[in-house]
Amino acid sequence: MTDTPAIQTIEEDIVEEFALFDNWEDKYEYIIDMGKKLPKLEDAHKKEENKIRGCQSTVWMVSEYRDGKIYYKADSDAMIVKGLISMLIRVFSGQKPGDIIAADMKFIDDIGMSTHLAQTRSNGLRSMIKQMKLDAMVWASKENN
Amino acid sequence: MEIVSLQKGLDIDSVRKQFPILHRQVKGKPLVYLDNAATSQKPQVVIDALTEYYSGYNANIHRGIHTLAEEATAAFEDTRETVKNFIGASLTEEIIFTRGTTEGINLVASSWGRANLQPGDEIIISTLEHHSNIVPWQMIAQERGAFLKVVPITDDGEFLFDAFEKMLSPKTKFVSLVHASNALGVINPVKKVIDAAHAFGALVLIDGAQSTVHLNINVQELNCDFFAFSGHKVYGPTGVGVLYGKREILEAMPPYQGGGEMIREVSFSGTTYNDLPYKFEAGTPNIADVIALKTALDFISGIGKTEIAQHENQLLTYASAQLKEISGLRIIGDIESKVSVVSFVIEGIHPQDIGILLDNQGIAVRTGHHCTQPLMHRLGITGTSRASFAVYNTHEEIDVLVKGLFKVKKMLA
Numbered sequence: 001m002t003d004t005p006a007i008q009t010i011e012e013d014i015v016e017e018f019a020l021f022d023n024w025e026d027k028y029e030y031i032i033d034m035g036k037k038l039p040k041l042e043d044a045h046k047k048e049e050n051k052i053r054g055c056q057s058t059v060w061m062v063s064e065y066r067d068g069k070i071y072y073k074a075d076s077d078a079m080i081v082k083g084l085i086s087m088l089i090r091v092f093s094g095q096k097p098g099d100i101i102a103a104d105m106k107f108i109d110d111i112g113m114s115t116h117l118a119q120t121r122s123n124g125l126r127s128m129i130k131q132m133k134l135d136a137m138v139w140a141s142k143e144n145n
Numbered sequence: 146m147e148i149v150s151l152q153k154g155l156d157i158d159s160v161r162k163q164f165p166i167l168h169r170q171v172k173g174k175p176l177v178y179l180d181n182a183a184t185s186q187k188p189q190v191v192i193d194a195l196t197e198y199y200s201g202y203n204a205n206i207h208r209g210i211h212t213l214a215e216e217a218t219a220a221f222e223d224t225r226e227t228v229k230n231f232i233g234a235s236l237t238e239e240i241i242f243t244r245g246t247t248e249g250i251n252l253v254a255s256s257w258g259r260a261n262l263q264p265g266d267e268i269i270i271s272t273l274e275h276h277s278n279i280v281p282w283q284m285i286a287q288e289r290g291a292f293l294k295v296v297p298i299t300d301d302g303e304f305l306f307d308a309f310e311k312m313l314s315p316k317t318k319f320v321s322l323v324h325a326s327n328a329l330g331v332i333n334p335v336k337k338v339i340d341a342a343h344a345f346g347a348l349v350l351i352d353g354a355q356s357t358v359h360l361n362i363n364v365q366e367l368n369c370d371f372f373a374f375s376g377h378k379v380y381g382p383t384g385v386g387v388l389y390g391k392r393e394i395l396e397a398m399p400p401y402q403g404g405g406e407m408i409r410e411v412s413f414s415g416t417t418y419n420d421l422p423y424k425f426e427a428g429t430p431n432i433a434d435v436i437a438l439k440t441a442l443d444f445i446s447g448i449g450k451t452e453i454a455q456h457e458n459q460l461l462t463y464a465s466a467q468l469k470e471i472s473g474l475r476i477i478g479d480i481e482s483k484v485s486v487v488s489f490v491i492e493g494i495h496p497q498d499i500g501i502l503l504d505n506q507g508i509a510v511r512t513g514h515h516c517t518q519p520l521m522h523r524l525g526i527t528g529t530s531r532a533s534f535a536v537y538n539t540h541e542e543i544d545v546l547v548k549g550l551f552k553v554k555k556m557l558a
Contacts (some may be wrong), residue, residue: 024172024505031555056497056528058515064373077527078495086496 004094011107018111035083041075047131049096052131063135069094092132155452161537163188164170174507177542182486182533183511184377188444228387231442233363238421241388242435244358247277249373249388252401256283264290266318269295272523273326276456276516278352302329302478317347322357329478329513356428359484364389381441385434401429402427429441453536457485464543485534496528503551
């Protein structure tokens with residue numbers, strides 16, 4: 001298996017990609033496209049305990065731990081949220097728990113998506129990032145035992 | 146479809162000029178504000194009334210002997226008089242100031258419910274209710290051992306009056322019904338409901354949060370026992386609302402909260418309570434916002450409720466027709482009797498995506514379950530997108546919405 005680049009490298013790539021767009025339509029079409037390309041989450045995983053609850057849309061997320069790294073899979077019933085989570089999976093999947101926990105996620109500001117961080121009642125980026133980091137903490141604690 | 150010209154007397158440009166917020170931009174585009182069922186924008190006169198109070202005569206009311214206190218008290222009580230006339234009540238003591246519709250309903254559920262509900266009694270609400278007209282009744286029903294019954298609706302959101310009539314029995318003690326649905330805009334047959342409930346000796350509260358800004362309200366003609374509405378949905382400030390109640394019923398009810406203003410005499414062995422309406426207004430009230438509420442109601446009366454309703458109905462008719470041109474779009478609650486709210490779903494598109502992509506075009510609509518989860522469940526949907534119109538909205542803004550939705554569809558295709 002080829003090594004996944006470091007979180008910061010992937011973030012820089014994403015920032016570069018977004019810098020190419022000079023209007024909101026292109027930016028969102030890119031996010032929607034990322035959503036469409038998100039690998040399918042098996043229906044068996046779409047259950048209550050895997051839900052990240054929000055006011056408007058549903059996100060299901062699961063993670064697994066292999067050889068010191070965490071791999072995430074997710075789906076959502078809303079397309080933009082699905083695109084955002086696809087982007088987060090690109091950043092976090094295949095990374096070490098400690099690196100995920102430490103990531104400052106500043107790149108979200110740089111790509112002009114921080115409005116989605118502020119949407120506390122809809123299923124914003126904030127709750128997804130929180131869940132991904134929580135999963136990382138759980139795996140990290142198991143790792144240490 | 147032909148664009149119907151506006152009535153004489155309602156000059157929409159001059160109305161819009163009075164709302165400063167309508168001239169701002171959102172994401173570089175002119176704001177198209179179509180979320181009026183959530184809250185309406187405020188005309189300059191309302192904003193000025195708040196500033197004038199704080200800069201000219203801010204004082205605590207009712208007990209002060211000085212000039213500022215007298216001026217503030219007079220302005221505060223003036224609003225009570227204006228509200229009384231606005232909703233056709235007969236007495237100012239029947240007008241209680243609250244924080245909003247939600248607090249009004251909680252006051253009645255808590256005060257009247259605790260004093261009157263017995264185990265086995267029944268409270269009737271409808272499937273169309275906002276959570277604010279469900280949860281307070283669930284809480285008091287649970288506390289008193291009473292039961293909550295829910296009137297069903299048709300697939301179009303129409304209240305099933307026959308089913309309601311069959312639910313009525315001597316066990317029915319209270320009926321709490323929304324006048325116009327916040328989620329769909331449909332208007333309920335409140336007069337018929339009130340008369341039928343009264344025949345069984347049950348009291349009726351009408352949730353007027355959505356209806357008060359659109360319909361002529363006359364609580365004496367309706368003969369409802371309680372009527373609640375919110376200031377911020379009638380071009381007034383947030384944090385102020387009104388509960389109307391029939392005097393003899395309010396008099397028999399115990400206080401809701403204890404504190405200043407609501408007492409006559411306090412000693413450590415006991416307290417006697419103040420008269421109506423002060424019995425239900427514990428603590429320093431929201432003086433500034435109550436005063437500005439009068440300005441908001443005067444603003445509506447100044448334009449004319451009938452004129453406003455005609456304009457809003459034209460917008461509703463136009464919007465409904467234009468939206469139906471979008472393939473895959475389905476209006477939920479597409480019936481005759483409606484206030485100016487259009488709730489819709491587009492096949493294969495999540496409402497949240499619609500909301501985000503419209504926002505990027507400067508268009509504000511509401512998406513989601515609209516705090517009516519049981520209604521959404523009944524209709525078999527998780528949420529809708531909702532455009533709701535006010536006096537300052539225009540046909541051109543509806544065109545912008547429709548164009549915006551075509552773009553949303555294209556982007557998500």
